[in-house]
Amino acid sequence: MDDQESKPALQVSRREFVEVAVVSGLAAGVPAAAQTPEIKPRIVNCTFTINKQKQELQIDPRVTLLDLLREHLKLTGTKKGCDHGQCGACTVLVDGRRINSCLTLAIMQNGREITTIEGLAAGSQLHPMQTAFIEHDGFQCGYCTPGQVCSAVALLDEVKAGAPSAVTPRMGEIRPIELSDDEIRERMSGNICRCGAYEGIVAAVREAAGRRRV
Amino acid sequence: MDDLIGQPLDRIDGRVKVTGRAVYAYEHDVPNAAYAVMVVSSIANGRIASMDTRAAEQAQGVLLVITHQNSLKVPGAQNQSKTSPPGHAVQALQDDVVYYANQPIGVVVAETFADAIAGAQLVQVTYAPQPPQMDLESRLADAYAPDKAGGGGDPAASHRGDVQAGMAEAKKSIDYVYRTPFEVHNPMEPHATIAVWNAPDRLTIYDATQGVFSDRGRVASVFGLPPENVRVISPYLGGGFGSKGPVWSHVILAAMAAKQAKRPVKLAVTRPQMFGMLGCRSETRQAIAMGAKSDGAITALRDDTVSHTSMFGEFVEAASLPARMLYQSPNNSTSQRLVRSNIGQPSYMRAPGEASGTYGLEAAMDEMAYALKMDPVEFRLKNYAETDPEENKPWSSKSLRECYLQGAKHFGWSKRPLEPRSMQDGNALIGWGMATSVYPTRRSVSNASARLNVDGTFSVDAGTQDLGTGTYTIMTQVAAEAFGVDAKQVRFRLGDTILPQTPVSGGSQTAASTGSAVHLASQALREKLIQMAIRDARSPLSGLGAQDVILNKGRLYARSNPARGETFRELILRSGQPHVEAKAEAKPGAEKDHYSMYAFGAQFAEARVDADLGQIKVSRMVGCFGAGRILNAKTARSQFLGGMIWGISMALYEYAAVDKRLGRWVNNNLAEYHVPVNADIGKIEAIWVDEKDDHVNPIGAKGIGEIGITGAAAAIANAVFHATGKRVRDLPITLDKVML
Ligand code: FES
Ligand code: FES
Numbered sequence: 001m002d003d004q005e006s007k008p009a010l011q012v013s014r015r016e017f018v019e020v021a022v023v024s025g026l027a028a029g030v031p032a033a034a035q036t037p038e039i040k041p042r043i044v045n046c047t048f049t050i051n052k053q054k055q056e057l058q059i060d061p062r063v064t065l066l067d068l069l070r071e072h073l074k075l076t077g078t079k080k081g082c083d084h085g086q087c088g089a090c091t092v093l094v095d096g097r098r099i100n101s102c103l104t105l106a107i108m109q110n111g112r113e114i115t116t117i118e119g120l121a122a123g124s125q126l127h128p129m130q131t132a133f134i135e136h137d138g139f140q141c142g143y144c145t146p147g148q149v150c151s152a153v154a155l156l157d158e159v160k161a162g163a164p165s166a167v168t169p170r171m172g173e174i175r176p177i178e179l180s181d182d183e184i185r186e187r188m189s190g191n192i193c194r195c196g197a198y199e200g201i202v203a204a205v206r207e208a209a210g211r212r213r214v
Numbered sequence: 215m216d217d218l219i220g221q222p223l224d225r226i227d228g229r230v231k232v233t234g235r236a237v238y239a240y241e242h243d244v245p246n247a248a249y250a251v252m253v254v255s256s257i258a259n260g261r262i263a264s265m266d267t268r269a270a271e272q273a274q275g276v277l278l279v280i281t282h283q284n285s286l287k288v289p290g291a292q293n294q295s296k297t298s299p300p301g302h303a304v305q306a307l308q309d310d311v312v313y314y315a316n317q318p319i320g321v322v323v324a325e326t327f328a329d330a331i332a333g334a335q336l337v338q339v340t341y342a343p344q345p346p347q348m349d350l351e352s353r354l355a356d357a358y359a360p361d362k363a364g365g366g367g368d369p370a371a372s373h374r375g376d377v378q379a380g381m382a383e384a385k386k387s388i389d390y391v392y393r394t395p396f397e398v399h400n401p402m403e404p405h406a407t408i409a410v411w412n413a414p415d416r417l418t419i420y421d422a423t424q425g426v427f428s429d430r431g432r433v434a435s436v437f438g439l440p441p442e443n444v445r446v447i448s449p450y451l452g453g454g455f456g457s458k459g460p461v462w463s464h465v466i467l468a469a470m471a472a473k474q475a476k477r478p479v480k481l482a483v484t485r486p487q488m489f490g491m492l493g494c495r496s497e498t499r500q501a502i503a504m505g506a507k508s509d510g511a512i513t514a515l516r517d518d519t520v521s522h523t524s525m526f527g528e529f530v531e532a533a534s535l536p537a538r539m540l541y542q543s544p545n546n547s548t549s550q551r552l553v554r555s556n557i558g559q560p561s562y563m564r565a566p567g568e569a570s571g572t573y574g575l576e577a578a579m580d581e582m583a584y585a586l587k588m589d590p591v592e593f594r595l596k597n598y599a600e601t602d603p604e605e606n607k608p609w610s611s612k613s614l615r616e617c618y619l620q621g622a623k624h625f626g627w628s629k630r631p632l633e634p635r636s637m638q639d640g641n642a643l644i645g646w647g648m649a650t651s652v653y654p655t656r657r658s659v660s661n662a663s664a665r666l667n668v669d670g671t672f673s674v675d676a677g678t679q680d681l682g683t684g685t686y687t688i689m690t691q692v693a694a695e696a697f698g699v700d701a702k703q704v705r706f707r708l709g710d711t712i713l714p715q716t717p718v719s720g721g722s723q724t725a726a727s728t729g730s731a732v733h734l735a736s737q738a739l740r741e742k743l744i745q746m747a748i749r750d751a752r753s754p755l756s757g758l759g760a761q762d763v764i765l766n767k768g769r770l771y772a773r774s775n776p777a778r779g780e781t782f783r784e785l786i787l788r789s790g791q792p793h794v795e796a797k798a799e800a801k802p803g804a805e806k807d808h809y810s811m812y813a814f815g816a817q818f819a820e821a822r823v824d825a826d827l828g829q830i831k832v833s834r835m836v837g838c839f840g841a842g843r844i845l846n847a848k849t850a851r852s853q854f855l856g857g858m859i860w861g862i863s864m865a866l867y868e869y870a871a872v873d874k875r876l877g878r879w880v881n882n883n884l885a886e887y888h889v890p891v892n893a894d895i896g897k898i899e900a901i902w903v904d905e906k907d908d909h910v911n912p913i914g915a916k917g918i919g920e921i922g923i924t925g926a927a928a929a930i931a932n933a934v935f936h937a938t939g940k941r942v943r944d945l946p947i948t949l950d951k952v953m954l
Contacts, residue, residue: 067327081402081485084485118235137851140453140849141682142232189893190891194401196859196895197852
């Protein structure tokens with residue numbers, strides 16, 4: 001046993017406690033290592049294709065893709081639930097693959113093609129996944145929904161491409177993946193729904209998958 | 215249309231939600247809005263010794279840093295009494311006192327969100343801390359008895375009969391302590407507010423709130439404004455579950471920041487900051503003793519519950535309430551006590567009181583059934599309360615017996631062996647458990663208006679909120695049915711204080727309160743339109759009696775001759791009026807004096823527990839509910855299922871861990887504060903008993919937002935016992951607890 005482990009680490013005397021608290025007195029909720037004396041403003045030129053439209057933008061390198069969409073481009077359909085890659089509310093498609101847009105800086109996606117929830121429907125014609133979510137009541141408050149729908153759309157392509165999940169039987173074999181309810185549940189588990197609309201979400205994905213004959 | 219109420223209509227707001235066009239609080243496009251980020255305390259008790267804001271003030275884009283040293287003084291934010299309710303005492307940078315971790319202590323306002331976040335990191339704080347008071351068990355002796363308990367203002371204690379004598383009479387008895395942990399609501403949409411001062415004494419707030427009018431009233435009183443000078447707008451809410459009911463500090467701070475920055479300000483609470491300043495479900499300690507005769511009749515029941523409140527306000531997690539009324543126990547006593555702790559104000563969280571209380575009581579009922587070697591359903595039926603045993607009043611309606619029987623049948627309960635650890639599938643121990651659900655039916659004064667427009671469509675207005683509960687949809691159905699038109703012909707507006715006044719959406723009361731108001735306003739307009747037609751010589755319906763006119767398929771026509779009639783458009787065009795309007799107020803009547811009003815239900819769960827690893831999965835669940843008139847079968851089902859999933863969450867996952875030395879939340883994020891994801895949910899079904907209740911309110915709806923979570927955690931805990939033979943009496947039931 002080394003020294004550190006043998007110390008009764010959890011016993012803090014009143015006095016130590018005061019010192020500890022003062023030393024670590026930086027406000028909570030923000031990262032601690034932020035003593036940068038001065039932040040130099042910088043701007044990076046980027047080009048994106050967002051929902052089929054080419055956009056040339058000058059971007060503060062600190063801005064996440066999520067904040068770029070929501071705050072700078074007013075595409076507020078993509079939601080912020082945690083800003084830390086823990087909930088999936090911010091899911092968008094980058095070159096057809098789903099990512100958490102809060103976990104990437106916007107400038108890192110320079111040159112990419114980005115599809116948000118606003119870009120899924122063809123005019124007034126909803127994407128089949130959107131229609132299925134309405135029919136099966138795959139949401140209540142709707143706040144996780146744009147992320148769920150984007151995730152589900154990408155999921156169908158992943159299955160089509162034969163990408164296995166943790167519950168895919170006989171994972172090593174190259175064979176078409178059967179989109180069972182367990183597969184859907186597993187593959188949709190990166191998107192939290194606090195309303196608990198999971199039953200409707202599974203039914204919606206199942207139906208949309210059938211329509212596309214995956 | 216006939217019978218539009220009850221139909222599984224798709225959600226009216228479905229299309230805007232699946233296309234990303236529903237605008238939530240933080241998303242309103244307010245020109246020139248600045249971004250605010252809060253700085254929160256890293257200690258749970260003490261004072262702020264110093265705050266150095268110089269670096270932050272000089273950082274890129276920062277407009278203003280507000281602390282207690284330079285904040286606008288708002289006397290209305292001062293706390294009047296330590297017993298004030300949740301949301302009343304706000305921490306609005308008025309002094310240097312820190313009551314709990316993550317308390318707001320500063321606000322940084324900047325041009326962009328990135329600037330504001332970066333600026334907030336530069337604020338330097340030192341504290342003079344005191345050790346926080348956090349532990350419940352070691353301070354039981356300090357607990358005090360509050361005056362009231364629960365949303366209905368029930369007494370904090372109750373007694374009937376003689377519990378001691380009842381226990382002496384018992385053949386079998388149990389006496390255990392059940393515990394539930396701190397939980398945090400965590401709606402997917404973080405709380406957010408945009409504040410715009412339209413004039414020095416006029417404020418518009420876009421807020422994520424469950425009560426636009428209560429929000430308006432509180433904000434107005436803090437800033438010393440007449441309520442009509444404040445407008446609150448909230449068309450869509452990303453969930454609330456109680457946390458968006460009270461007006462918390464950040465709402466006041468957004469308005470204060472906008473005033474001081476002289477610009478509109480948008481402020482969102484970050485996910486980690488949501489643990490503390492926005493309420494929580496308090497930890498509870500429920501000491502429950504019960505005695506019964508050998509035939510199963512309960513002779514005595516005692517439930518003494520202790521929970522936390524804050525240092526500055528009061529809220530009682532009234533877990534003992536179900537023990538007062540759920541069973542016919544002749545000798546009964548309950549009590550609620552509180553300890554003051556260094557936490558943000560505990561508050562209403564989905565089925566406050568009942569969610570925690572049905573866990574303790576219904577787990578105890580299971581233990582008692584086992585002590586008697588009786589089937590748990592049979593034991594409950596044996597003690598079925600035909601009238602409210604505490605209030606001595608009849609129930610307005612009660613379908614609990616049918617719920618037990620239908621739920622049991624649907625689940626296949628009759629095949630259940632009584633012995634624990636008697637079902638296995640490979641390495642999985644399988645158990646079946648059940649429990650009772652109960653939630654009170656309440657309503658408050660509510661208003662609504664209904665209008666026939668010149669184009670023949672209808673507009674119906676009420677200030678109320680849709681948390682995802684289906685308000686838009688059910689109100690549209692209630693109105694459309696009254697007018698005999700398709701739902702598409704009705705436009706229902708909500709979420710704005712310029713609309714008729716309505717109560718907070720809490721306590722499952724929106725359908726009952728505002729649904730009744732919409733019903734009455736729509737009926738009043740319907741009568742008005744019929745009168746217009748029969749009194750107008752130019753109408754084909756002229757001269758008919760009011761009862762001879764039918765409203766159906768978008769027309770008014772004669773009962774005796776459907777061809778004799780006209781459209782609404784024809785009616786209004788001829789009248790020359792721009793619109794015809796009716797208003798109504800619905801308020802609670804004497805029903806409460808005559809009846810005890812509750813929704814009831816029975817929940818059945820199957821747990822699969824890995825024999826070696828203790829991993830638990832709820833593989834199957836059936837809930838059967840009797841909740842009055844169901845207004846939309848589709849959205850109601852989602853409400854019930856959502857509640858049941860909250861029950862799974864309560865039973866197996868949710869637990870806000872606190873470091874008792876520091877008073878800080880340890881897992882204040884969505885990676886470590888566990889809520890179920892899709893893969894955690896097995897086969898789950900909600901069914902209901904058709905219930906016609908003419909007493910509760912004009913539309914006969916009991917409210918369904920909360921009943922689903924009640925009893926669910928106990929059903930699962932009881933299933934885990936049946937699977938493993940191990941009784942875990944503190945939630946959540948994690949693998950370590952079943953393995954030992
Ligand atoms: S907001 Fe990106 S994962 Fe939660
Ligand atoms: S619909 Fe509300 S969080 Fe999923």
